Amino acid sequence: MSTPASYPEPKAGLQSDSHADAQSGAAISEKRERYTKALSQLLPDNCILSSTEQLKPYESDGLTVFKKSPLLVVLPETIDQIQAVIKWAASEHVPVVARGAGTGLSGGALPHEDGILLGLAKFNQILELNIEKGFARVQPGVRNLAISDAARSHGLYYAPDPSSQIACTIGGNVAENSGGVHCLKYGLTVHNVLAVTVVTIDGELLQIGSNALDSAGYDLLALLNGSEGMLAIVVEVIVKLLPTPPCAKLVMAAFDSVEDAGNAVGQVIAAGIIPAGLELMDKPAMQAAEAFAHCGYPVDSAALLLCELDGLEEEVSAQIDKVTGVFKSCHVSDLRIAESEEERLLLWKGRKSAFPAVGRLAPDYYCIDGTIPRGQLPYVLRRMEQLSAEYELPIANVFHAGDGNLHPLILFDANIPGETQRTEALGSRILLLCVEVGGTVTGEHGVGVEKINEMCVQFDEASLQQFHAIKAAFDPDGLLNPGKAVPTLQRCAEFGAMHVHRGELPFPELERF
């Protein structure tokens, strides 16, 4: 299984907030007891978890370097119960962190040590699968893949396909605005969600969006997607179902240099083709994937492209001709068109297992998630090679080449003292490199707690302040997932100071209002 839950787990905790330890055990117990008592008026007892063993599985999400115990976990079963819990939390001023399957990779569902964790796992029902009208109305705890599985026999599917799709939930997808392999052509979560029903911090139930294509007033639906659980709690989602393309074909192309591969990607686009998927792996990633999945990758090449084309049969064969022509003109060293569905899936298997495959190369690895303008790829890869040497940590790269989303995987061993910290520092440098070339610190995994410092470099003070003002419009007391996604200005000042101390103020040439 390629779910993040099965990824090797870095062992050392780092950057954990030291003030978490400031509360005495007695104070925590007292609060836990008091909250349990209050909540047991609102929820059946089996919906409240409070013992250490019960809380343990909720201490982290897919980013296991960050761990915290919440005071309580609540697992409500009805929307009424969620409303009651939120009203209680608002009146008692208790932080609330929502969680789906906990597969997130940025610590977005990391519990708050002074708050409750609101698990939505029990909301796992597809409420309506409407084939004629092309939508599914689902509860937030429904798994991403379960929607497509339910619709497939009717010739429809739900397009966004994050690699954790067998486990991750649609509520979490909305919170993170999840992407996937096919998003250059079919869009992100924000492009495929028609409506969400949310519980606001006042405990009100609001429907945002509808089956119509737009709504009166501001586009709150766009704002809610990717808001990392900071604005409201999603309790129902309507997603668009698309007709399954009747034909999908995969072209594999290998190149002797990453530059050639990068150039080939640009040339495919220039030829007027938008592939359904366009994935690039560098040599270390490809070799690891080959050793793991035995899919026949040409492991001596410098870079491998997987280019999937879908649509009507006629469209796909026309595009296959064009794409192979483009690759031939770009010094391709090995070119293969998957002849059968079996071969297509096998070639994909290597890419899809790249993370666990890389995981076998070292005791631990750390997945970075930045986006860059595609044309900057050769430069960024060169710089990363230098950084890799400087920090003495190997890096393997998988890249959603079509949309510029880069996933460097840093290999390390958490048992070696200092290596985890060095890994973190290298990760941060890579993210700042993405910003330097005009990209972003997160393409699809979210900011969470992981990239909160790097946000200070990507955004100027005034823009961050505007984010806080948006948050306050929804949640004036800052109770929903506090401390995530948007750094306080104070935190940025500290982060900046840290960099000055090291003598490497990041990108003084960057525009900062």
Added chain:
Amino acid sequence: MSVQNQDQTEALVTQVHQALETKTPVNIVGGGSKAFLGKSVDAQTLDMNGHVGVVSYEPTELVVTVRTGTPMSELNALLAQNRQTLPFEPPVFGSGTIGGVLACGLSGPARPFAGAARDYVLGMRVINGQGQALRFGGEVMKNVAGYDAARLHVGAYGTLGVLLEASMKVLPLPEAQITLRHELTQANDNTGLVRMMRQPLPLSAATIINNSQYIRLSGSESAVRAAAKTCGGDVVPDGEAFWQSIRELTHEFFNDQRPLWRLSVPEFSPLIQGDIDGEWLLDWAGAQRFLKTNTDASTIFSAATAASGHASCYSANKMANNVPLFQPLEGAMLSLQSRLRDSFDAHRLFNPGRYHPEMDTGLNDQTNSKQSTSNQRPA
């Protein structure tokens, strides 16, 4: 085709600062082509026409960044030169600018198939009500850093800020297109279109006028040919001229004395009749319905609500001043949206009254007092 290049950010920021100091609202105007949408704003003009030019455009990156005063006609021509397009098919409306298109959130006939204006926005620079030039999103396809405040400005009619620059995703022009006409036995019956939308067809537009159903197919030559065979119908010789007339609201249907309304409803909503006396044009496979009618606004709003959608008036100049032109917001939704407007423009400097004036009413007293309403919760 070269687009004029002029960055007036500084001057615009200065003007917003002046407006802030004197608490004098501004009326943000680009090409002035969309005065028929929303109430006119009785305030000093903030002229966007000089803020023009392409900031960056690298066709193989599929991203263009432009200043918002850039005329749509110039932007379209530049993209077409590179065989690319804004797939949401924004209207030009003669002198219209890209800023106006985004502020009003307008998308053309391709919308149900290709996505809306907001779907193609990747980043935005805006001036907020404190006179700060802010940057949201970016120039890359995938970006989840910070709240998506860039898309939020699309369709906000400038009431959340002055749009300065927009970065948008562009796509290659389709290799081939064909427009087909079918005769319907029942006027305005879109059940066939709703069925068609669940099929893997390269549809890119679908409109019904009375008994005529028009569809457009886009893609590779061979795919369009194959799909046309499946769909049947008569080939419309100058299909693009027809779609242009729908997009630009120049089709003869729109030439009428009666006020024009737009209803945005689920495409599968039954036809709306009831107390409404008028004529319909169904665009977006039925998800966008234009109605010319003398029926009063409240009846139209009720009908839109009953059909799980909302209505807006496209004939501002024909309506009495006290008639709402956008489906009025209510209750918790109204308070939330007002607070959001506060968070960007607490003093209601930008286009007050133009978009959902119910968010602005009663505010003047508060604006005049020294206390800002920003970030306050309603009782």
